[in-house]
Amino acid sequence: MKPNLLFTFIIVSFLTYSCTSQEKTKTQIAWDTWGVPHITADTVEELFYAQGWAQMHNHANLILKLYGGARGKGAEYWGQEQFGNDRLVHTLGFDQLADDWEKNQDPELKIIYTSFINGMNAYATLHPEAIDEKNKVVLPLTTKDVNMHSMYVIFTRFIAGNDLGHIQQWPDMGSNAYAIAPSRSASGNAMLVQNPHLPWWQEFLFFESHLNLKGKNMYGATLVGFPGIAIGFNKNLGWTHTNNTIDNADTYELNLKGKGYLLDGKQKAFETSSKTIKIKLKDGKMIDEEIPILKTVHGPVVNKTENKVLALRMVGLDKPNMLLQWWRMINSNTFNEFESALKMAQIPFWNVMYADKTGDIFYLFNGLVPKRTENAWAYWDRIIPGGKSADIWSEVHQYADLPKVKNPVNGWLQNANDPPWTSTIPMSLNPNDFPGYMSPQSMSFRPQRSARMLIEDESITFDELVDYKLSTHLEFADRILDDLFIAIDASDSELAKRAKIVLQNWDRTADADSKGMLLFYSWAQKFNVWNDTNYKEKWNIDKPNTTPDGIADPDRAVQLLEKTVRELETKFGSLDIAWGEYYRINYNGKNLPANGADGSMGIFRVAWPGGRNDDHMFVGGGDSWVGVIEFGDTVKAKVLLSYGNATQKDSPHYGDQLELFSKKELRDAWFTKAEVKSNTKRIEVMTDNGFREKK
Incomplete structure (x- = not known):
């Protein structure tokens, strides 16, 4: 080859390689029509920089409020009403703890936090118009903010939520989870249901994103202000969390x-x-x-x-790498890799429900359980009196000690915030094999409904699993109406007999058009579903999904029904008001008929009330993130983020999924490159200074 031709060849080859390399490493955010960011990057740094940018785009003002409050400076920024929260933050020592965590965190997590914060700060700098003036005082954000926000949420809202008196504000906060094995699946593929139930506001809101790192797809949700994915799936496996009956x-x-x-x-x-x-x-x-x-x-x-x-x-004050464990979980490709991530034991709370492409399903009573001197659950489930040093625990149980089930013979696993013993029916875990303080013994009506739907279906299709997730059928109605009807027939109450006609015609669901739900729900609230003494047969661990049963005081039940009839007829002039006329979704200016109710009714589709006026009751929380995933040759997934993926006041995605919630519908998760491309609304490309829109 002649020298000049050789030189030309080298230059052309270099330019071609440079352009290809540059194109390959170009980080971008493809925003879909639901406001979900699909982030593509070749490095962890750029991936989390982009996720920080995307979270600020959708939630800038919310994040600043949350981070400012978690700093313990809410009163300084926004006034006296924030003082109680600031006092709690400083009383619990989060400021110093965050400094300690930063010193001891894994270098990989430090990279994630730094990149995430840099992306958020870059967005705030380039888009000051997106931020309310009163919130700009929080800027700039720091990696310490991520630590303080995560510890604030995890410790005060979950681990010590009951002890601090916060859980009482959200009495039905919880989750549902299913894992279906190939033996029970019509397609022969394992399936998973993800379904946390949290309040529809503030620090409980989820952020949905799709992360693609060097070609690896990861999809799911995490709480706003957290980097990564806390409930998610990739092409090989997925998991979800539920609040567990853990006392830590x-x-x-x-x-x-x-x-x-x-x-x-x-x-x-x-x-x-x-x-x-x-x-x-x-x-x-x-x-x-x-x-x-x-x-x-x-x-x-x-x-x-x-x-x-x-x-x-x-527990957990010495566990600074909680969010790194989630990152390792979403990056796992096999059960062994996933279990290795679980053995990090950095996440102090929440059950884990798992399914994968090879057909494995798995349930873990995850968390940090103290090793205690007294064996009884009741001893610790209270304010502990006196000052005995023997009651001060310091060690926690190892992963090997925790209740867990892999690939049960019945072909399914469930958890609806019940103790681990009823993750299968018949039970494959024996509570006597574990310390008495590990978890109580109970199974309320929601997990009973959860198990019943699976027990009654030997071959579950993907569409049926979606239907089960969205089911508003009341297990409590099935359990108690026959006894209530007997009590009515034995009485001479004309009011109760009129009510019986409505209840007999009712479909026993809490759909928007269900007539009879309002009557039954109003009576059930007076009856007090949770009170075991109201039943002739008390709950029994030997019959966990068919007890309690029978009405202990039939006369009282009829009297409560009479009172309910009078109230409804006085207020509405009728007993057969459609549930959705009374129960409403009222969120960011949207007013829609609701479906579902609080889980005490034995409803799998949870939508618990958060307020009411003289004429209506309004949804305050419940089904938040929903994912139904089938792990076949390609992943099939339906999802919903009930309240939408943004809270910025001018965002079209602030509440845009509520219509689907109201209609009991899910949407496709756009997971493959082709799906993302065909549903992309706009693309942002990373530059040296934030992101710019691709024309």
């Missing part, structure tokens, strides 16, 4: 003596410090409020009276 926080009531408290009958001094909280007044002026912080050997003091204090002890 304890509140201790300690008697005061002198300037200290009693421990084993002897006075012990508090570890004392203080924190100054700035408070912004309505006129814009700042004042300082100093709060005393007391700490016992049990943990920080969260309440104090004249003679006693309450101290809180929580």
Whole structure:
């Protein structure tokens, strides 16, 4: 080859390689018609930079509010009403804990956090118009914000939510989960149902995204402000979480003596410090409020009276890599890899339900369970009196100790916030094989309905699984109506007999057009479904999915029905009002008929009430993220993020999926390259300074 031709060949080859290489590594966000970002990147840094950018695009003001509150500076930024939350953050020591976590976190997680925060800050810098003036004070964001926000949510809303009195605000917060084995699947493929039930606001909102790292597709959702995917799937496997019946926080009531408290009958001094909280007044002026912080050997003091204090002890404070474990889970390709991620034991809460392409299904009672001295659940499920050092635990059970089931003979696994023992029916886990404090023994009507739908179907299709997920049939109605009708027939109540006609004609569902649901629901609220003494036959672990049964006091049941009839006829003039006329979705200006109800009714489609007026009741939470996935040669998935994937006030995706929720429909998850391309609304390409829209 002549020299000049050789030189030309080299230059052309170099330019061709450079262009190809540049094209290959170009990170982009393809936004689909539901506001879901499909992010393609070749490096972890650019992937999470893009996810941070995308979260800010959809939730900028919400993220700033959440991060500002998690810093313990809400009162300084937004006023006196945030003071209680700030005091909690500082009392629990999250500020110092976040510094400790940053020092000890895995280098890979530090890269993820740094990239995620850089992407969020870049969006805020380039799009100041998207941010309300009152929220700009939170900027710039830092990696410490991610740590403080994640610990705030996980510790105060989940691990210690009950101990801090927060769960009472969201009494039906929970989840459903199914894993179907090939032996029970009509297609011969394993299937999975993902279905958390959380409030439809603030720190409980999910963010949906599709991540493609070097050609590996990962899809799912995480809580707003968290990087990565916490409930998700790839082409080989998927998992979901449900709140488990785990007790991994304890509140201790300690008697005061002198300037200290009693421990084993002897006075012990508090570890004392203080924190100054700035408070912004309505006129814009700042004042300082100093709060005393007391700490016992049990943990920080969260309440104090004249003679006693309450101290809180929580697991997980020494687990700084929680979000890294989720990243390892979504990157797994086999069950062994997935289980290795679980054995990191960084995630202190939540059951895990799993299914994969090879046909494996798996359930784990996941979390950090303290090793305790007293064996009984009831001993720890309370405010623990006195100051015995023997009650202070320090170690937790290892992965090997936790209840788990893989590939059960019945071909399915379920969890609807019931204890692990009823993940299969018949039960394959024996509670006597585990410490008594591991989990209680119970199975309420929602998990009973959950199990019943699977028990009655020997060959489950994908479409049937979708129908089961969306089912509003009431297990409690099936259990109790026959006994209620007998009680009505034995009475001379004309009001009750009129009600019986409506209830006999009712389809026993909570669909929007169901007539009789309002009557039954109103009666059931008075009857008190949760009270075991209301039943002739109490719940029995030997018959976990068919008890309780029978009405212990038929006369009382009829009297409550009479009272319900009078109330409904006075208010509505009728007993057969359609459920959706009364129960409504009222979210971001949308007003739609609702379906579902709180899970106490034995409904799998949970939509629990969050408010009401004289004429209507409104959905406040329930089905949040929904995913139904089949792991065949290609992944088949239907999903829904009930309230939409954005909260920015000008976003078209703020509540845009509620129409589907109202109609009991899911949508396709666009997972493959072809699906994403055909449903892309616009594309943003990464530059040296954020992202720009591709023309």
